[in-house]
Amino acid sequence: MASLIILIGLIALSSSLAMAADHGPLQDFCVAESSSQVLLNGLACKNPSMVQASDFSFSGLHIAGNTSNAVGSRVTPVATTQIPGLNTLGISLVRIDYAPWGINPPHTHPRATEILTVIEGNLEVGFVTSNPDNRLISKILNKGDVFVFPIGLVHYQRNVGSGNAMAIAGLSSQNPGVITIANAVFGSKPDISTDILVRAFQVDKSIITNTQSKF
Ligand SMILES: *[C@@H]1O[C@H](CO)[C@@H](O)[C@H](O)[C@H]1NC(C)=O
Helix, strand or coil, rough: HHHHHHHHHHHHHHHHCEEEEEEEECCCCCEEECCCCCCCCEEEEECCCCHHHHHHHCCCCCCCCCCCCCCCEEEEEEEECCCCCCCCCCCCCEEEEEECCCCCEEEEECCCCCEEEEEEECCEEEEECCCCCCCCEEEEECCCCCCEECCCCEEEEEEEECCCEEEEEECCCCCCCCCHHHHHHHHHHHCHHHHHHHHHCCHHHHHHHHHHCCC
């Protein structure tokens, strides 16, 4: 009986883990039909007989992103918007470029675990575990190093070199989603009430209004 309960527990655990990212496909592919008006979880499928190699490809990932912005980094996504054939497949890719000392600011992917490898330069990376510990797990990565950011956790990268840096990352969703913490909290439209943020961050109102004005 005890072993049966353990077995059922393991099956429940493995199926809940399998559900942690996108659902498995029920057909070879479902190339997104961009003109479809049908709203569903994912995107409607193009007629399979009309599918071409171009539905499964993207060009230009060798081109560096423009890092001339406030944070000094640029993410070039290759998700289902760029490759319609990724629809329902539960995977995507990004290129991230970093100016010297540029950051990819703290953010979370609500639908994906991320696995990142450094192609050029050196990065400080980290993620924070959920409440109550909020433990920071961080590391300096060199060229060729690989690091994992578990699904849903707040994470960041910073170029710790004087040259440019570049990384490639795989994500376990066709559409990982990005929530940049500062933009979501201080740059929502309309603003979250200043009083709420004053109390949440335990700082003076002027600091909140000043921060809100920047996002
Ligand atoms: C990079 O972005 C900046 C700021 O938007 C812009 O002024 C500049 O022309 C861009 N550089 C290139 C090469 O596109």
